[in-house]
Amino acid sequence: MERHYVGSEIGQLKTVLLHRPRLSLERLTPSNCQELLFDDVLCVERAVEEHNQFAQLLRDQNINVLLLGELLTETLHDPQAREWLLSAQFSDYRLGPALAHPLREWLAELPAEQLSRYLTGGLTWQEVPEALLKQRIAASPHSPFITRPLPNHLFTRxxxxxxxxxxxxxxxAKPARQRETDNLRAIYRWHPLFQSNDYINYYGNEERYYDHATLEGGDVLVIGNGAVLIGLSERTTAQGVEFLAASLFRHQQATRVILVELPKHRSCMHLDTVMTHLDHDTFSIYPEVIQPDMPCWVLTPDGKSGLIQHPPQPLVTVLEKVLAVTEIRFITTGGDIFEAEREQWNDANNVLTLRPGVVVGYDRNLRTNEKYDKAGITVLTIRGDELGRGRGGARCMSCPLERDDLEGNRP
Structure with a gap:
């Protein structure tokens, strides 16, 4: 297998990580969906069917599809990985020593596939042996869960x-998603696919409390030519960006980090819900949030492990310079103001580019898809009547592991 490398947002996509939802969605209810960051409960069978369609479309485009649940199961065959994950997710401080120790011993003996289901789908009190429950010192739990489900693993980006x-x-940023990071840490540390590859860990792999220095991949666009575009959103903070940018510069993997400020509300929780890169000179934008002349800030290294923040410049000016094009095309969300707001809410701007000018998006976003087509962008559509209710589109549901740079090359 080729070395993991993502050199752009639009180069040929080679390998991508998805997560097929099941148990975690089955455990979404009207009483818990809001705290688990979903607006509603989903029809699970239909959501799984839609996700399978998405994965198959990618395979039909000769893209290697990896599934997080399968990688986690394979990782759990490693005793060290299993011990580390159980200690991280079922710690004495989370559950109390009287329960945590015997619970970890019981979980350690489970088949890897079953343990993987619990680590992504949550573990209920009813699923553990009754003898273990007697070890609990606290009174009867208010929640049916020992550990809550992780339905947002669906959004591997x-x-x-x-x-x-x-x-x-x-x-x-959100407690409902913080345990997801442990599962990815274990996969990248112990799965044979990653153990045998040489790559850099920029940020987030240390076992520490990161406090306000949060970062989420939906805000990160690898636009190429050594540049990274990052949104300061409700989930990604300036503190998190500062650490990532310093690491990128220290490892000589980027020359510029470009920052744009986003409103701090759910309808545009990440940059990729209002802006994605479609072709060399073309971006989709939701104009209520992203404007070509809006200010952005460029960070560069100061040569002494620090950062230089340059005066603000118009976004379009910075993009044209980075991408070496004379004019950037911006395709705005389709329809009148009401249709555009609805389609942005349904992730019309959150498309996954497979190669220059070819993207995957939801078929329900008719007006925006029409505008893409008229602009020469090919949209391969998938159904998203259920998946889209989780507030994420094709880009949100995919984590590229191998993608060419803007020139179609790799290091």
Missing amino acids: DTSCWIYQGVSINPM
């Missing part, structure tokens, strides 16, 4: 993001 020759394993 966020938990880790590959940037040129390395990966950031991201400290997530």
Whole structure:
């Protein structure tokens, strides 16, 4: 297998990581979906069917599809990985020593596939042997879960993001998603696919409390030519970006990090919900949030392990310079103001580019897809009536591991 490398947003996509939802979605209910960051419960069978269609479309395009659940199961065959993950997710401080120790011993004996299901889908009190429950000192639990499900694993883009020759394993902003990072840390550390490859860990792989220095992959666009475009959103903070940028520069993997400020609300929780890169000179944007002349800030290395923040410049000016094009085309979300708002909410701007000018998006976003087509962008459509209710599109649901740079090359 080729070395993991992501050199752009639009170069030929070679390998991608998805997560097929099942148990975690089955455990979404009207009483818990909001705290698990979903707006509603989904029809699980239909959501799984739609996700299978998405994965098959990618395979039909000769893209290697890896599934997070399968990688996690294979990782758990390693005793060291299993011990580390159980200690991280079922710690004494989370559950109390009286319960945590015997629970870890019981989980350690489970088949890898079953343990993988619990680590992604959550573990309920009813699923553990009754004898273990007697070890619990606290009163009857208010929640049916010992550990909550992780339905947002569906959005593999966020938990880790590959940037040129390395990966950031991201400290997530919301408690409902923070355990996802442990699963990715274990996969990247112990799975044979990654053990045998030489890559850089930029950020987030240390066992520490990251406090306000959070970062999520939906805000990170690897636009190529040594540049990375990052949104400061409700999930990605300036503190997190500072650490990532310093690491990128230290490892000589980027020359510029470009920052844009986003509103701090759910409808544009990440940069890729309002802006994605479609072709060498073409971006999709939601104009209520992204404007060509909006200010952006460029960070560069100061040569002494620090950062230089340059005065703000118009976004379009910076993009034209980075991409070496004379004019950037911006395709705005389709329809009138009401249709555009609805389609942005349904991830019309959150498309996954497979190669220059060819993207995957939801078929429900008719007006925006029509505008893409008229602009010469080919849209391969998938159904998203259920998946889209999780507030994520094809880009959100995919983490590229191998992608060519803007010139179709790799190091």
